[in-house]
Amino acid sequence: MRIVLIHSGGLDSTVLLYKLRAEGHEVRCLGVDYGQRHRRELDAGQAICRDVGVEYRVADLRGLRSLLAGSALTDSIPVPSGHYTDETMKATIVPNRNMIMLSVAIGWAVSLRYDAVAYAAHAGDHTIYPDCRPVFVEAVRSVARLCDWRPIELLAPFVGKSKADIVRIGAELGVPFERTWSCYRGGELHCGTCGTCVERREAFQKAGIADRTVYRGQ
Amino acid sequence: MRIVLIHSGGLDSTVLLYKLRAEGHEVRCLGVDYGQRHRRELDAGQAICRDVGVEYRVADLRGLRSLLAGSALTDSIPVPSGHYTDETMKATIVPNRNMIMLSVAIGWAVSLRYDAVAYAAHAGDHTIYPDCRPVFVEAVRSVARLCDWRPIELLAPFVGKSKADIVRIGAELGVPFERTWSCYRGGELHCGTCGTCVERREAFQKAGIADRTVYRGQ
Numbered sequence: 001m002r003i004v005l006i007h008s009g010g011l012d013s014t015v016l017l018y019k020l021r022a023e024g025h026e027v028r029c030l031g032v033d034y035g036q037r038h039r040r041e042l043d044a045g046q047a048i049c050r051d052v053g054v055e056y057r058v059a060d061l062r063g064l065r066s067l068l069a070g071s072a073l074t075d076s077i078p079v080p081s082g083h084y085t086d087e088t089m090k091a092t093i094v095p096n097r098n099m100i101m102l103s104v105a106i107g108w109a110v111s112l113r114y115d116a117v118a119y120a121a122h123a124g125d126h127t128i129y130p131d132c133r134p135v136f137v138e139a140v141r142s143v144a145r146l147c148d149w150r151p152i153e154l155l156a157p158f159v160g161k162s163k164a165d166i167v168r169i170g171a172e173l174g175v176p177f178e179r180t181w182s183c184y185r186g187g188e189l190h191c192g193t194c195g196t197c198v199e200r201r202e203a204f205q206k207a208g209i210a211d212r213t214v215y216r217g218q
Numbered sequence: 219m220r221i222v223l224i225h226s227g228g229l230d231s232t233v234l235l236y237k238l239r240a241e242g243h244e245v246r247c248l249g250v251d252y253g254q255r256h257r258r259e260l261d262a263g264q265a266i267c268r269d270v271g272v273e274y275r276v277a278d279l280r281g282l283r284s285l286l287a288g289s290a291l292t293d294s295i296p297v298p299s300g301h302y303t304d305e306t307m308k309a310t311i312v313p314n315r316n317m318i319m320l321s322v323a324i325g326w327a328v329s330l331r332y333d334a335v336a337y338a339a340h341a342g343d344h345t346i347y348p349d350c351r352p353v354f355v356e357a358v359r360s361v362a363r364l365c366d367w368r369p370i371e372l373l374a375p376f377v378g379k380s381k382a383d384i385v386r387i388g389a390e391l392g393v394p395f396e397r398t399w400s401c402y403r404g405g406e407l408h409c410g411t412c413g414t415c416v417e418r419r420e421a422f423q424k425a426g427i428a429d430r431t432v433y434r435g436q
Binding site: 033060104130136 | 251278279281282316317318321322325329349351363364366367
């Protein structure tokens with residue numbers, strides 16, 4: 001299959017990149033610039049794709065920033081520390097982010113005459129992000145099959161998996177985890193304390209895989 | 219209801235604006251700048267919304283232009299003349315345009331805590347645009363109900379109507395048709411010969427409503 005993969009520069013989408021390539025698919029990656037506080041994750045996406053010889057393009061959605069205000073990922077609201085919980089992490093939601101990213105990725109797949117779009121939504125995201133739920137994936141899948149005369153498939157193979165599962169899969173595939181970027185805060189090193197850093201650390205612990213990420217203050 | 223209406227500056231979405239307001243809804247309008255050849259339709263949208271005292275915002279998607287190449291609406295491919303037909307008008311398709319626009323409109327509705335998104339897809343578009351079909355609208359409706367914890371409704375009341383029907387509805391509502399812009403070519407006056415101008419002229423004829431549009435060379 002020929003697949004457009006939404007690639008954030010993070011751990012999950014990098015494992016998915018390695019998995020799709022190991023399965024023999026032709027892959028192009030799409031990063032999304034929605035006016036993040038930092039470009040660290042876009043740089044990581046580019047570097048990871050360069051390593052494996054896969055095209056990496058960025059969809060420039062910065063023009064939507066003022067319209068879709070209200071997220072700590074793009075605005076001046078402080079990034080919350082501590083574990084993912086409904087209260088702290090809801091501040092990091094860009095409204096309808098996944099549908100927007102998926103619709104752009106599908107548009108690119110149509111223009112490339114590719115077969116599918118893939119993204120790395122996973123079970124750990126459900127309780128906080130409505131647009132990572134299996135039922136959401138199913139609904140978008142129906143749209144992707146109808147938006148052009150030639151249906152586009154939607155692949156979300158991690159939707160029933162935990163982040164620890166993804167770490168295990170990545171370890172088997174030889175994913176260079178240290179090249180991936182999760183931290184919401186940016187900077188040279190992962191902060192180790194924001195929700196996504198905490199989730200990353202826990203995933204390695206639960207998977208029983210050594211975490212080579214260097215966290216700030218270690 | 220509080221509704222985000224996708225407003226192109228054209229005839230269909232302007233009739234829908236008048237209809238929604240006549241029904242007592244609170245409406246804000248969203249134009250989409252995807253790097254059209256001309257800004258004439260965005261200017262028309264702004265002027266029409268100003269007339270009726272409705273907020274008009276533009277989603278800036280020009281950053282997607284290079285990614286989603288291949289359309290005569292944004293690229294250097296000539297705009298085809300003559301009637302809408304599969305062969306000529308397919309060149310005007312921006313890949314997955316409706317899903318992209320709807321996803322951004324839904325994002326804005328979520329951030330405003332609005333109830334619904336409306337758009338003016340209609341029956342005349344079906345044969346050419348896959349993403350104007352009732353089955354596509356149904357599929358997006360499911361996504362809109364799931365993409366946030368608070369469901370967003372999707373309204374597409376013209377999906378079973380012809381453009382002539384829309385002209386009739388607009389005439390009853392006193393829509394200032396001469397303020398709307400349909401032509402794909404831009405300029406001061408409607409060209410009268412591109413697919414969408416031909417369709418506009420025919421709709422007035424079929425509806426038996428005087429067409430006050432001034433076409434070039436008349």
